[in-house]
Amino acid sequence: MNSAIQEVATEASVITMARSAAGEAAFTAPPALKSRPQTLLAIPVAAAIGLAVHYFVPKSEPLYPTHFYPIFLSVMFGLGLAGALAQISFPRLRRWMRKMCPILGAVVLTAALWELATSCLELLPLPYFPGPEGVMAALASDRVLLFDSTWHSLVLLLSGYAVGTVIALITGVTIGWFPHARYWGMPLLKVVGPIPATAWIPLAMVISPSALWSAIGLVALAVWFPVTMLTASGISNTRTSYLDVARTLGAGQAYLIFRVAIPAALPNIFIGLFMGLGTSFLTLVVAETVGVKSGLGWYLSWAQGWAEYGKVYGALVIMAAFFSTIMTVLFKVRDHVLVWQKGVIKW
Amino acid sequence: MVAIAPEQGVSEAASLRVWHVTKEFASPDGGVTPGAHALDDVSLSIAAGELVSIVGPSGCGKSTLLRMLAGLTSPTSGELAIGAEPITEPSAERGLVFQDPNLFPWLTVRRNIEVGLVARGVLREKRAEVDEFMRLVGLEAFANSFPHHLSGGMAQRVSLARALINHPRVLLLDEPLGALDAFTRMRMQDEVLHLWRAHGTTMLFVTHDIDEAIYMSDRIVIMTQRPGKIEQIIPVELDRPRDRSSSDFLRLRGDILETLHFAGQPMAGNNRQSAAT
Structure with missing residues (x-):
């Protein structure tokens, strides 16, 4: 998992550097980034990690009756996969995905880490630090x-x-x-x-x-x-x-x-x-x-x-x-x- | 080029008169420092339709004289008049073009040219003229560009069109071509001459460039500094269009250089200049 984070992090920094370089030379086209499968699959991979944590790591916290968090992860997984396939024929989508995938992947991965730290391992005290499901359930009910x-x-x-x-x-x-x-x-x-x-x-x-x-x-x-x-x-x-x-x-x-x-x-x-x-x-x-x-x-x-x-x-x-x-x-x-x-x- | 009929023609109303004008600038402590005369007893009259240039070292008060004629500064004593009317405040009748084009960066080229019409509230009636002036200065293609996309020469053309669209009786030009490269400058000299002939506008032209003064003007006013005074007024009686390398041109150039040289009293002049900087 660490290597996955590093992968995402380096990818993100490469992209930021490329973007700032492009910003300096406003009139030259942004340099073509290398198309790496890791970049385009960052979201589904992160979502899969999240789902694995959610379903296979034993919970000590009482389970919520709702399932907003796994639904969210599944949707991200599906969208990420669909996007990775669709970008093959849509160059604009490809450009957007190259820009956004590392960030969005990092967001999903953070949610997984958060669940691991709260619901699974109880590293953070309750009730001050509920897991992602708790927050999503609160958002939905209110x-x-x-x-x-x-x-x-x-x-x-x-x-x-x-x-x-x-x-x-x-x-x-x-x-x-x-x-x-x-x-x-x-x-x-x-x-x-x-x-x-x-x-x-x-x-x-x-x-x-x-x-x-x-x-x-x-x-x-x-x-x-x-x-x-x-x-x-x-x-x-x-x-x-x-x-x-x-x-x-x-x-x-x-x-x-x-x-x-x-x-x-x-x-x-x-x-x-x-x-x-x-x-x-x-x-x-x-x-x-x-x-x-x-x-x-x-x-x-x-x-x-x-x-x-x-x-x-x-x-x-x-x-x-x-x-x-x-x-x-x-x-x-x-x-x-x-x-x-x-x-x-x-x- | 489009011929735009001169509104006033060449009438006395477009003449300029400067009568015993003195200008002192207050020193920071409020008093008047002796010897700080920007202008000392300057008298000059310019006929309607004439193109007169002023040459002289920096600090001789030529820009101050121009600003006073524009109405942006008032003299300490003396009088300035356009035709029979004394000059007390700025007016659209007296256009001023600076060395820096000073286009409004937030307006497109077209809107910059329209400024005078909008300011006087006559845009509706005179909208057609905007196109004429854009053609006149050859900038139709840049109508919707913002000024920072223009080269120095183009920007100065916009600034000329902006001043001319008001059909001023007098156009005051403060080193308008000073910031341009040599080739653009020579081309722009011809363009200014063309505009002058097309409109019959009286023009008073400040320059550092003696060749430019000889090439363009009917008369050359030579000024000296501290206090700013008129040293000599030299009529240029060469046929137009003028040949920059003709012997008459070069002889006149030599005369003017000599005048400026003796006028400045080399040693003392140098000392003053270094004290000023």
Whole structure:
């Protein structure tokens, strides 16, 4: 098994190296990787190992009545095998599989190791470390509640993020463009901004009419500071020559702000938006845990309260998927808005 | 090439007048350091439709003069006027082209050329002109490219088209070809001359290159530094198109070099230059 891990690991590192090399020479085609059967069969092999562990290693933990984990492994085994066969006639699938198989194989293998360490060998204490079946069973049995929690988190996050971003863009552009606003706004920003949004929770609970509004306000505050800061610096660092050119072409104040300074500041603004997204995740989970009685953060602490650690891990898995999806969406938006930067800077 | 009828024709409204202009830059402590005159009592007048170039060492205030004519900087004393109107702020009537094309990297070539029309709110009426100007500078194929895909010469052509689409009465060019290689530069000189003839735009052209000044201009203004002053104005009475290797051309070149040489007072000039750097 160790050798299998090493195989997967070396395969993965070879591929990362090849990919980074391809990234540096953007215009040359990615170098053709050697087609090795190990790469394409990583998933079925890992799934087979997982199934062997599940069915043939004796369990000390009481068995779950459900069979989600072996079903998952079987599906991975089947898909991996089908993919390995199908790639023979689909070059695009082959390229994707060469990229993804080592990673996905490693994921399946990790699940097998996890089951070995928990359910089989009891190396980790219960109830804090349930096996994969425990987590999957929790995910399945609480799916309605989890879906509901995710939905609530999404609504809260998006409304807080949107409110924070809109306000931050207004304040950032104002502070960055108008010297008077800069004089009065910058000290306030520098003194109040670095306070973590979560530190305002006691005050937010007193001021706002409901827990939901206070949570939205906190998320907005968490986004507001980095976005304002970076927008202001982006606007005030607009190249003077761009502004000069625009003025000699007949541009007025509105054109200078909206069509020169803001586009010039957009790369900066996006850095702020990414930083703000990170702090807003944190604030969201804390605010849901403390105040709002819904959402993934609330679910997490609720499950912990009942010592249902299968559900805790389930919530963590959902959070990982949820937050990384949102992050990916923001990356896509940036790629679209800042398409003109492609080739100017390396992403 | 498309012939675009000059809007103003050659009328007095496109003449430039610089009258006893002085420009001092404040030193960091707020006062005015003696001898920091970027320009000292400069007077110059340029007829409508004329192409005049300014040559001189760096720091002689030629760029400052151009920025003042564009309305981006105001003089410490003296007056500047276009036609009969005093120059107080930037206007689309006075186009400015920099050495760095300064294209907006977030706009495609086409949208960069449109900037003047959008800024003045006349894009809807004048959309057809965008195509004309793209053809005029030979960049139709790059309409949807972003500026970083262009070579230096192409980018400078876009920047010329962007300035010309406003049909400025006066075009101010601050070493527009300075960053180009020798061959591209010579080709671009012909292109600028072509645009000048096609539009009858008054052009004031700052350059480091004496050959370029002789090849292109009706008159050459020679400036000296610290304080920036006009040393001499030399009319170029050679027939166009000019031959860069004709004896008249070379004789004029010799005269100008001599003027610049004596004007700078070699020893003192060198000391000043090293102090400045």
